[in-house]
Amino acid sequence: MHRIPLYMASEPRPEASEYITMSEVMCPRNLIECELFLKILRKTTDTVFLNFSEVAESCLNISKKCMNMKSPTVLKMTLQSLDEIICRAPSASPTCVDAIMARSVLCIKNNQNATACNDLLYYESLDPALKTAEGTIISQILHCICLFVNREYEASKDKLSVVKGLIENGTLADQSEVSPFLALIEQHEERINQARKNVEFCKKVQTQDFAPFKGFKLTRKIPFASQACDYFEKSIEKSGGVFASCDVPKGKIVLVENPVYFQFSAPFLNCELCGVHQQQLYSCDNCRYRSYCSMSCMKSDAEVHQYECTGYKIGLIPMLEANMLFRLFCEAGEYILPAIVDFAMDGGILSNPRDAWTFILEHAQEEEKTYNLVGELLATAPDYNLLTREKYTEIVTTAFRLSVFIYNDTRLAEKYFYLLPLVKTDLINVMAAILLRLGGHVLLNSQRDNLCYTHREGFNAMNENNEFENCGILPMPTDRISANVFSYYGVNAITDFVDCYNNVHDSIAEVEHEYPEKFLNDSPIFRFADRLHSICIQKYEIEAVEDLVSAETFPEHDLNEILQIFNTSQRCQLLTNIAKYFQQFVYQYFHKIESTLQLKSTLCVTLKAFRQNCGTKNIKAIFLPNGKVVGVTAKNVHKGEELVLCPDFARLRDQNRILDLARSEYFSFSTSIENENENVSNFISS
Numbered sequence: 001m002h003r004i005p006l007y008m009a010s011e012p013r014p015e016a017s018e019y020i021t022m023s024e025v026m027c028p029r030n031l032i033e034c035e036l037f038l039k040i041l042r043k044t045t046d047t048v049f050l051n052f053s054e055v056a057e058s059c060l061n062i063s064k065k066c067m068n069m070k071s072p073t074v075l076k077m078t079l080q081s082l083d084e085i086i087c088r089a090p091s092a093s094p095t096c097v098d099a100i101m102a103r104s105v106l107c108i109k110n111n112q113n114a115t116a117c118n119d120l121l122y123y124e125s126l127d128p129a130l131k132t133a134e135g136t137i138i139s140q141i142l143h144c145i146c147l148f149v150n151r152e153y154e155a156s157k158d159k160l161s162v163v164k165g166l167i168e169n170g171t172l173a174d175q176s177e178v179s180p181f182l183a184l185i186e187q188h189e190e191r192i193n194q195a196r197k198n199v200e201f202c203k204k205v206q207t208q209d210f211a212p213f214k215g216f217k218l219t220r221k222i223p224f225a226s227q228a229c230d231y232f233e234k235s236i237e238k239s240g241g242v243f244a245s246c247d248v249p250k251g252k253i254v255l256v257e258n259p260v261y262f263q264f265s266a267p268f269l270n271c272e273l274c275g276v277h278q279q280q281l282y283s284c285d286n287c288r289y290r291s292y293c294s295m296s297c298m299k300s301d302a303e304v305h306q307y308e309c310t311g312y313k314i315g316l317i318p319m320l321e322a323n324m325l326f327r328l329f330c331e332a333g334e335y336i337l338p339a340i341v342d343f344a345m346d347g348g349i350l351s352n353p354r355d356a357w358t359f360i361l362e363h364a365q366e367e368e369k370t371y372n373l374v375g376e377l378l379a380t381a382p383d384y385n386l387l388t389r390e391k392y393t394e395i396v397t398t399a400f401r402l403s404v405f406i407y408n409d410t411r412l413a414e415k416y417f418y419l420l421p422l423v424k425t426d427l428i429n430v431m432a433a434i435l436l437r438l439g440g441h442v443l444l445n446s447q448r449d450n451l452c453y454t455h456r457e458g459f460n461a462m463n464e465n466n467e468f469e470n471c472g473i474l475p476m477p478t479d480r481i482s483a484n485v486f487s488y489y490g491v492n493a494i495t496d497f498v499d500c501y502n503n504v505h506d507s508i509a510e511v512e513h514e515y516p517e518k519f520l521n522d523s524p525i526f527r528f529a530d531r532l533h534s535i536c537i538q539k540y541e542i543e544a545v546e547d548l549v550s551a552e553t554f555p556e557h558d559l560n561e562i563l564q565i566f567n568t569s570q571r572c573q574l575l576t577n578i579a580k581y582f583q584q585f586v587y588q589y590f591h592k593i594e595s596t597l598q599l600k601s602t603l604c605v606t607l608k609a610f611r612q613n614c615g616t617k618n619i620k621a622i623f624l625p626n627g628k629v630v631g632v633t634a635k636n637v638h639k640g641e642e643l644v645l646c647p648d649f650a651r652l653r654d655q656n657r658i659l660d661l662a663r664s665e666y667f668s669f670s671t672s673i674e675n676e677n678e679n680v681s682n683f684i685s686s
Contacts, residue, residue: 003533004037004571005397005564006030012396014384018433019357025400026429033568034404037575041314044579049090049288056089060099067106079106083280084590087268091285097123097130101139103280113146115279118294120146122282125295134177137166141181148192156192160185210630213252220376224257224606225631229643231609241642242609248637254619255610255631259602266524266599267318268589273297275600287313289586304330307410315582316405318525320398324446324601328438329406329431331374333416339363344419353426357433373605374438382440390560395443399435403428447602447623523599528585529578530559536577537562604629610645617646 007029012021059081066078085099104119120143128136144159163185212226221231228248234240248254270277271293281291282298289312290305292298308326311317317326343350343359350356364378384392407413407428417427531551537559541547553559566574607629610619618641620634634646 003529003559003563004566004575005393005560006400007033011389012393014387014392017357018381018436019354019429021396022400022403022429022432022436025396025432026425029568030400031404031425031428033571034401035408036568036572037401038314038316038405038408040572040575041316041579042310044576045314045583048580048583049088052088053090053093056085056093056095060085060095060102063099064102067102067109075106075110079103080591082106083268084587087281087283087291087590088288088586091283091288092127092130094130097126098135100126101135104139104142107280108142108146112279113149117143117146117150118278118280122295137163137178138181140166141185144185144192145188148188153192160189160192210253210256210628212254212256213248214246216256220372222606222609224255225609226252226254228252229254241644244637244639244641244643246639248633250633250636252633253630254633254643255606255621255629257604257606257629257631259604259629266589267291267586271297272323273301284309284312289313289315289318307412310409311405315579316401319529319578319582320402321523321525322398322402324442324603325398325435325439326402328374328377328442328603329402329435330412332378332434332438333412335372335374335378336360336363337416339367340417340419349421350419351421353422353430356420356422356430360430360434376605377438377441378434380441382437382444384440386444387440390556391443395439396436399432399439400428402435403432406431441605442601442603445603445605445608447604448599524589525585528582528588530556532578532581532585533559533563533574536574602629607631607645610643617644619643620646 006025007027008025010024012024063078063081063085066074066081069075069078082099082103086096086103089096089099100119100123104116104123107113107116107119120139123131123135123139124143131139140159140163144156144163147153147156147159167182212224214227217223217225217227217229219231222229222242225231225242226248228244228246229242230245231242232240267289268281268283268291270291271281272290273292274297276293278293281293282295283292284290284298284305287309290301290309292301304327307330308317311322311326317323339359340350350359360378364375367375367379387395407424413427413431417430420427420430422430530553534553535547535551537554554562563571563574602623607621610621610631618634618637619631622630622632624630631645633643637643
């Protein structure tokens with residue numbers, strides 16, 4: 001949807017204010033088209049979910065039969081089918097509930113007892129009206145045994161008492177269904193009740209609280225920085241930046257930021273609240289898209305997710321990749337509302353949309369009492385000139401379409417802007433201007449990382465096959481400190497440079513005509529959208545997911561030209577196909593096709609203050625597995641010296657969105673956060 005252009009009388013100008021830009025976009029044609037698009041997305045989504053709910057029960061019956069087979073391929077397909085039922089079938093249906101139970105049984109058969117516990121805990125938290133008495137007893141029995149096998153003996157004993165109480169007090173309609181499980185618990189009862197000492201399994205999570213050198217600064221510009229840091233605005237004499245207020249030794253932490261906003265570009269691989277990656281996930285009861293690792297995370301996210309839920313269900317937010325942007329807008333609403341209320345209490349009336357926009361900016365620039373991430377973003381205009389023309393047009397389009405969705409399909413407009421006496425089009429303009437400014441910051445100040453997860457089975461198999469025998473003796477990490485970089489890595493600098501230059505020169509000559517295709521955005525949904533636009537324009541029929549995966553795309557320039565001349569009817573037909581096939585894109589991720597990947601985007605507002613063009617790069621930023629970002633001095637820093645991030649951080653910037661720089665897949669980034677984490681303590685102590 002992001003590629004279907006808006007009607008614009010002239011090219012949007014990056015130097016213009018966000019309000020002026022969105023005022024030029026607002027016209028009856030764009031508003032009507034956008035509302036038609038939303039209607040198409042809702043209608044198509046309802047049809048898809050209705051069809052799936054009709055076949056879900058038969059899919060579950062087939063899966064239950066396949067669970068008894070021994071073929072690994074069949075069992076894998078069975079698990080995928082159960083995953084799809086659990087995340088996509090109507091949540092308030094016995095089919096979805098039974099699928100959770102079936103998946104836990106399948107995991108137990110595969111000796112994945114810890115994984116089965118997750119499903120059984122989730123099953124217990126569901127509405128009792130959806131479960132049978134037999135299902136409740138079976139789930140408790142299985143959970144009791146899983147806890148015992150996992151050596152959680154005290155919890156297993158407690159669960160055994162619950163099971164015995166259910167058996168004594170319950171009336172079972174189908175005794176034959178429960179009999180095998182009753183026999184199973186009888187076999188384990190004696191062992192569960194045995195006294196065990198010093199063998200209880202206890203998972204201890206070791207966490208380390210990081211505190212910056214001399215404590216936190218807690219100011220707007222550098223809220224998560226050390227007391228040894230001062231921020232100075234840009235002046236005629238020198239550029240603005242963060243400077244050391246005292247001598248800071250090497251290895252000292254000067255920044256500890258805990259980023260809040262994450263964006264996952266593919267569903268059903270991670271908990272979208274805490275970021276946990278696990279085999280089983282559970283989706284929102286309504287949209288059946290946003291995924292969580294537990295009922296606890298789902299409930300914690302419910303207050304905010306209720307406003308975006310429809311946008312997820314119809315695919316608008318995922319296709320626009322506006323996950324992070326929507327959350328930032330909600331934060332902006334919470335930040336702006338008190339100021340509007342105070343202004344109204346003093347008799348002020350913001351009846352003009354331009355005045356409302358000016359008031360919002362002035363409030364953000366003047367508010368210094370407490371730090372607020374969104375306040376900082378609203379107070380600072382992004383440098384849109386760093387974006388390509390295509391990227392700038394794209395965020396303008398996203399801001400407009402998302403603002404129309406927010407006005408029509410959510411209660412956010414009346415929640416945050418009810419005191420602004422503005423007509424519909426004026427209020428959409430103001431909200432779109434806010435979204436455009438936030439969208440610019442998301443593009444320019446976020447980090448993008450590939451999410452790669454190693455499978456232990458493959459790792460163990462590699463060790464068993466002695467794949468590392470021929471590697472020789474690897475040097476100790478301490479050797480790297482004193483070694484010459486060329487000799488350490490065995491690099492012949494001259495010949496390697498010549499070979500590298502020749503290879504690059506030849507490759508540019510060969511693929512120059514393919515430039516637009518080669519530099520496509522590397523997000524899964526962007527790739528999907530490019531393939532789908534090309535397929536729909538060429539009027540190919542899609543009968544299987546493989547048709548989407550293997551589809552060839554038009555060069556970007558040609559595709560944009562074709563989409564630009566489409567009339568409203570053609571655009572609506574194109575969007576109908578996109579909405580229909582978006583569900584097949586979702587299907588890809590249930591079946592984990594090898595050509596797909598997932599990306600995480602993280603917004604760290606404090607790091608922006610450390611990114612200057614000074615020649616001294618003395619701060620290393622490290623992303624930890626718990627989500628925190630730690631900035632450590634890479635050398636001794638003297639008082640008055642500017643603190644600037646090392647190039648390692650710049651490599652991880654969202655390069656594919658800025659100018660015409662090389663895209664991230666052409667850099668050999670570290671995709672394992674664990675490797676960085678292992679080196680943190682060594683780096684700090686060195």
